Amino acid sequence: MRLKDTVKVARWEFSKNIKSPTFLALTIAMPVLMMIGGLIGYWGTASAQKEVQQVAVIDETGAIFPILAEYLATSSITVHPFSAADRERLSEEVQTGTYTGYLHITQQAVFTGTIPYFVKDTRDQRTMALGDAIRYSVTRYRLLQAGLSRDQVRLVTAPVMLQVRSLAGEAASWIEMLVPYALVLILVLAAVFSGQVLMYGVIREKRNRIVEILLSSISSLDLLLGKLFGFAALGLIQVIIWTAVGLAVAARFIDLSRLSLNAADVAPALLFFIGGYFLFASLFAATGATMKDAEGTSQAQGLVLVVPMIPLFAASAILMAPNAFWVRVMSFVPPFTPVTVLVRLAATTLPWWETAATFVVLVLSVAFFIVAGARIFDRSILQYDRAISLREMGRMLNRKYS
Amino acid sequence: MCQELLGFLNQEGMMETVLTVRNLSKSFGTKKAVDDISFSVARGAVMGLLGPNGAGKTTAIRMIMGILPSDRGEVTFWFNGTPGRLDKSKVGYLPEERGLYDDVRVIDNLVYLSGLKGKPAACARREGMAWLKRLDLADYAFQKVEKLSKGMQQKVQFIASILHRPQLVLLDEPFSGLDPVNQDFIKQVIRELQADGITILLSAHQMHLVEELCDSIFLINHGREVLSGTLEDIKRGYKEHTVELRFAPSQDTTFLKMISGMRVLNEGPGVASLRYGGTLTPSELVQLLGNKMELQEITVAKPPLHEIFIKTVKERGGYGETEGYSESSPMGVL
Numbered sequence: 001m002r003l004k005d006t007v008k009v010a011r012w013e014f015s016k017n018i019k020s021p022t023f024l025a026l027t028i029a030m031p032v033l034m035m036i037g038g039l040i041g042y043w044g045t046a047s048a049q050k051e052v053q054q055v056a057v058i059d060e061t062g063a064i065f066p067i068l069a070e071y072l073a074t075s076s077i078t079v080h081p082f083s084a085a086d087r088e089r090l091s092e093e094v095q096t097g098t099y100t101g102y103l104h105i106t107q108q109a110v111f112t113g114t115i116p117y118f119v120k121d122t123r124d125q126r127t128m129a130l131g132d133a134i135r136y137s138v139t140r141y142r143l144l145q146a147g148l149s150r151d152q153v154r155l156v157t158a159p160v161m162l163q164v165r166s167l168a169g170e171a172a173s174w175i176e177m178l179v180p181y182a183l184v185l186i187l188v189l190a191a192v193f194s195g196q197v198l199m200y201g202v203i204r205e206k207r208n209r210i211v212e213i214l215l216s217s218i219s220s221l222d223l224l225l226g227k228l229f230g231f232a233a234l235g236l237i238q239v240i241i242w243t244a245v246g247l248a249v250a251a252r253f254i255d256l257s258r259l260s261l262n263a264a265d266v267a268p269a270l271l272f273f274i275g276g277y278f279l280f281a282s283l284f285a286a287t288g289a290t291m292k293d294a295e296g297t298s299q300a301q302g303l304v305l306v307v308p309m310i311p312l313f314a315a316s317a318i319l320m321a322p323n324a325f326w327v328r329v330m331s332f333v334p335p336f337t338p339v340t341v342l343v344r345l346a347a348t349t350l351p352w353w354e355t356a357a358t359f360v361v362l363v364l365s366v367a368f369f370i371v372a373g374a375r376i377f378d379r380s381i382l383q384y385d386r387a388i389s390l391r392e393m394g395r396m397l398n399r400k401y402s
Numbered sequence: 403m404c405q406e407l408l409g410f411l412n413q414e415g416m417m418e419t420v421l422t423v424r425n426l427s428k429s430f431g432t433k434k435a436v437d438d439i440s441f442s443v444a445r446g447a448v449m450g451l452l453g454p455n456g457a458g459k460t461t462a463i464r465m466i467m468g469i470l471p472s473d474r475g476e477v478t479f480w481f482n483g484t485p486g487r488l489d490k491s492k493v494g495y496l497p498e499e500r501g502l503y504d505d506v507r508v509i510d511n512l513v514y515l516s517g518l519k520g521k522p523a524a525c526a527r528r529e530g531m532a533w534l535k536r537l538d539l540a541d542y543a544f545q546k547v548e549k550l551s552k553g554m555q556q557k558v559q560f561i562a563s564i565l566h567r568p569q570l571v572l573l574d575e576p577f578s579g580l581d582p583v584n585q586d587f588i589k590q591v592i593r594e595l596q597a598d599g600i601t602i603l604l605s606a607h608q609m610h611l612v613e614e615l616c617d618s619i620f621l622i623n624h625g626r627e628v629l630s631g632t633l634e635d636i637k638r639g640y641k642e643h644t645v646e647l648r649f650a651p652s653q654d655t656t657f658l659k660m661i662s663g664m665r666v667l668n669e670g671p672g673v674a675s676l677r678y679g680g681t682l683t684p685s686e687l688v689q690l691l692g693n694k695m696e697l698q699e700i701t702v703a704k705p706p707l708h709e710i711f712i713k714t715v716k717e718r719g720g721y722g723e724t725e726g727y728s729e730s731s732p733m734g735v736l
Contacts, residue, residue, distance in 0.1 A: 005518065012514050016506060209501030213562070216467045216495040217518035 005218040009226020014233050017197060026193045027238050031245035038249065053077045053126060056090050056102035063144070064105050067137040077130060094120055103134065110138055180269040180345035182246075186239055187276050187338065188312060194235040195284035198227060202288030202377075220378035224370065228281050235277060268355050269345050275362040276338025279369055280308055283335075286373030290380050290393055311339040322347035331358045334365030418445040419480050420570050420601040421466070426475035428461055428625075435461040437625035438475070443570075443603055445480075448596050450616035451605040454715060458625040459605040460498050463574050466603075467495055481569050491520040494568035498575050498605075500559050504548040508534065508558055511547060512565055519566035526565060533561040537587065552579050560588060564595065571595065573604040577611055589615060609708035619707070621714060629714045637704040643684060645676040647691070648699035657694055672698075677705070 017023050057079050059065040065081050072079055082090060082102070090102045101119035109115050115134050117127065136157065143153045165171055205211045214223055311318065311330060318327050322344040330340045331354070341358050344350060350358075379396045421443040428436040436458040443449045453459050464470040466477050468488045478485045481492050502511050512530035513523050534540045537557045542550055547558065556579045564571060576592075577585045585608070592602060592615055606612050612619065619636065621629040629636060645664075649655075651671035658666055663680020678687060684702040691700060 008514075008517055016503070020505075205501075208504055209497070209499040210503055211501070212464075212469060212497045212499055213495065213501055213515060214518065215469050216493070216497070217490050217515070 002218070002222055005222040006226045006229065009218070009223055010229035010233070013201070013227050013230025017201070017230070017234055018237070020197070022197055022200075023194070023234060026197070027241055030189070030193070030238075031242050034242075035245070035249055048126065050076055051126070053100040053130075054098065055079050055130065056082050056086075056093070056099045058082050058084050058087065058090070058102065058104045060084060060104075060106045061110060061141065064110070064137050064141045067140050068133055071133045071136055072129075075129060075133075077133070091118070094118060100124075100126070103130075105138075110141065113138070178346075180342050183269050183273045184312065184315070184339055184342040184346070186242065187273050187280075187342065188309060189242075190235045190238050191277055191280035191284075192309075194231050194238060195281050197234075198231045198281055199284040199288035199291075201227070202285055203291050206289065206291075215378070219374075221371070221374040224282070224285055224374045224377055227285055228278060228370070231281055232274075232277060235281075268350075268359075269342060271359060272338050272341050272345070272362065275359070275366055276308075276342070278366045279335070279338060279362065282366065282369040282373045283308065286369070286376045289373070289377040308335045308339065311336045311343060315343050318343045319347045328354070332361050334361060334368070337362045337365065418483070419443065420445045421603065422478040422480070422485075423462075423466065424476050424478070426462060426465055426477065427473050428458075428465060428470065429473055434625045436465065436472075436622075439620075439622060439625070439627050440475075441620045441627075441630060443601055444617075445601055446596060446599045447617045448592065448602040448604065448615050450612040450619040451603060451622070452612065452619055452711060453605075453622040453628075457622045459622065460574055461625075462622070463495075463497075463572050463603070463605065467493065467572060479570070491566065492569045494519075494563040494566065494571035496560060496563040496571070496573045496576055498578075500556060500579075502547045502555060502559060502562070505546055507544050508539065508547055508550070509543040511558065512562055515562045516565040519568070521566040530561065530565055533565060534558075537561065553581060553584060556580055557584065557588075560591075564591075564600075568600065570601045570603070573602060573606075575606060576604055577606055577608050585611065609706065609711060613707040621711065623715050629710075633707065636710065637707075640704060640710050642677050642679040642705060643687070643702050644705045645674075645678050645687070645691075646699075646701040647674040647676070647697060648672060649674075649695055649697050653695050655695070661690070678702070 053076060055077055057065050057068065059068075059081065065079065069079050080099070084104075087102075087104070090099065093099050094101055097120070101117050101124075104116050104118070115138065117130070117134075140153055140157055143156060144150075148156065163171065205214070218226075318330075318340065321327060327340065327344065330336045331344065333340075337358055341350070341355075341362075376393055376396050380393075419442045423442070424440045426436055426439050427434070439458075439462060441449075451459050451462065461470060465472045466488075468477075468490070477488070479488055479492075480486070481489060503514075506514075509527060509530055512534075513526045516526040516530070517523055531540065531543060534543050537560075539550075539554060539557060542554065547555060550558065560573075560576060563573065573592075576588055580588060589611060592604070596602060604612075604615070613633065616633060618632045619630065620627065631639075649672055653672075655669065655674060658664055658669075658674065658676065661678075661680065663678055663682075665677040665679075666674060667677060668675040680687075682690065687702055688700055691697060
């Protein structure tokens with residue numbers, strides 16, 4: 001291995017690709033698309049909250065409607081009292097849109113706890129606030145019926161919250177949770193996007209035959225490492241741009257001065273981020289070397305690229321139980337290590353030995369994938385006219401393959 | 403040590419050797435692509451590696467370049483007079499499968515590729531521009547490669563293989579895809595490189611160009627050596643002569659067929675084209691023919707390499723993939 005050659009390739013890949021339309025489009029379009037998506041979501045939620053709903057209420061108890069009206073007085077839901085005789089008319093008015101829907105509260109419904117709400121379209125999702133209101137109103141009615149005074153009822157129905165604090169008395173920091181989780185998302189996005197540019201670059205070099213010239217000048221390991229470092233620099237620029245845009249947008253909604261990062265907390269996440277990036281990038285590069293063309297990607301090879309992202313699909317389960325046995329095992333399985341540990345770091349503080357041990361596994365697996373990638377690269381790169389099967393990839397890893 | 407010394411000196415024991423290939427073999431599955439070939443290339447010489455399609459030329463060149471691992475045998479380089487392994491910075495390579503970054507400017511391709519061989523960028527840019535000017539490509543230096551014709555790309559590729567001033571250049575089919583004018587141009591450059599002391603190993607199909615350029619040839623078929631040596635020796639060792647006659651159309655030529663070792667290839671009024679493989683020397687043959695008929699012109703010469711190549715491949719190696727290649731085609735495609 002010659003560092004000089006690696007640096008030459010890295011510089012070339014960086015300067016060539018930073019001007020490429022694909023990279024520019026991904027780097028600029030991604031934050032713009034994310035902002036547009038975020039704004040649509042924000043605007044949609046805000047406008048849905050402001051949307052006035054007219055709800056008709058048939059209250060056969062005669063006592064729940066006033067509680068409900070009082071609870072919803074400051075909300076965008078307005079309730080209107082009706083009698084049971086108005087049911088047919090209400091059905092028509094809900095159908096024509098005069099009312100969003102109507103509630104029918106009977107003694108039986110209060111007893112069973114199931115209050116029917118009749119709407120035009122049952123897929124309508126705007127029922128959460130009304131659900132909270134009816135739960136509160138029926139509970140309050142039941143307590144009053146049980147003989148409690150208004151003050152006692154207010155006391156019983158007052159909200160109760162769980163406040164999580166550390167043993168030192170500090171409140172839970174959302175930022176500690178956010179940084180590793182943000183890194184997981186950025187890692188996957190950056191690795192997938194710049195990894196794909198890297199993979200298509202390798203396929204293109206193979207297709208236009210330049211790779212034979214390159215391998216007549218430098219070793220396959222230097223070539224692969226140069227590409228990885230070149231694309232790591234490109235990925236870093238992407239991450240910086242995305243993070244800067246993300247923070248600029250976040251500053252509109254939250255006070256960023258509260259965002260104090262502790263180096264000791266962030267360092268492990270950053271190390272796993274960098275290791276994960278190299279792991280994914282070497283996988284993409286090696287996969288590119290086995291392909292005949294971008295269109296010819298076999299499904300099996302596509303699966304190879306999905307494997308490291310499997311922990312992301314299980315992210316919510318990992319967040320719920322970051323120290324479960326299966327999660328710990330997953331942390332030591334090389335392709336899953338970076339994402340699993342980053343998700344765990346968002347949910348818990350890992351013992352130092354586990355952080356160190358999983359990091360060693362990650363470093364070793366990065367080294368393995370780079371060497372294996374270079375070997376596959378070396379042995380399949382001259383097979384211009386066909387894709388390499390998974391079985392053949394396995395055989396290529398054998399030293400005696402020729 | 404003795405073997406090393408023998409490797410360093412070529413077959414005549416006189417000239418310095420730059421490249422020695424010993425017992426090189428390579429199989430793909432059950433097919434032997436290269437089967438136990440050995441040769442050496444003298445410093446400053448041009449050696450032709452010849453053979454029909456699929457003979458194993460490209461595989462041999464790739465093994466010499468270290469791009470393909472060999473199953474057996476060794477390749478030794480003698481850049482500094484001592485045996486050593488491949489120093490890629492001292493070797494130029496023009497592969498059969500041409501390739502450049504088509505979305506990158508011509509001059510940037512040259513600077514990068516020679517940079518990988520160790521040439522400083524400023525120097526590569528300056529010399530690259532000079533080469534582009536020489537090969538009538540200066541106007542395209544700042545264009546993307548994809549804008550160039552195939553022939554132009556071929557010339558850029560050729561420049562890329564020699565820009566770093568290597569000691570040894572391996573050219574795999576350097577003339578394919580070039581028109582006759584550019585073939586002559588490349589031929590001239592190869593001669594200049596040779597004059598500068600650069601050693602060249604080339605594989606080519608254009609026999610007349612090989613004949614003009616090469617000091618020695620190594621002919622393989624089915625991966626095995628069929629014929630090797632200096633062009634002079636090969637021609638001297640070839641027993642047949644071509645005989646071209648011009649005479650008065652009224653002359654009787656029936657006796658020609660009676661001469662032992664004589665074959666008549668073409669005969670017309672006043673002209674005859676013959677092959678002679680008998681025991682007479684050229685001067686004895688000229689004398690014999692002069693005694694038997696009144697000649698206006700007679701030419702006795704060794705046949706062109708093209709003919710020797712085909713006949714040798716047929717006799718010693720079998721035709722293999724040379725179907726469609728006939729003795730009558732002056733530049734048959736192998």
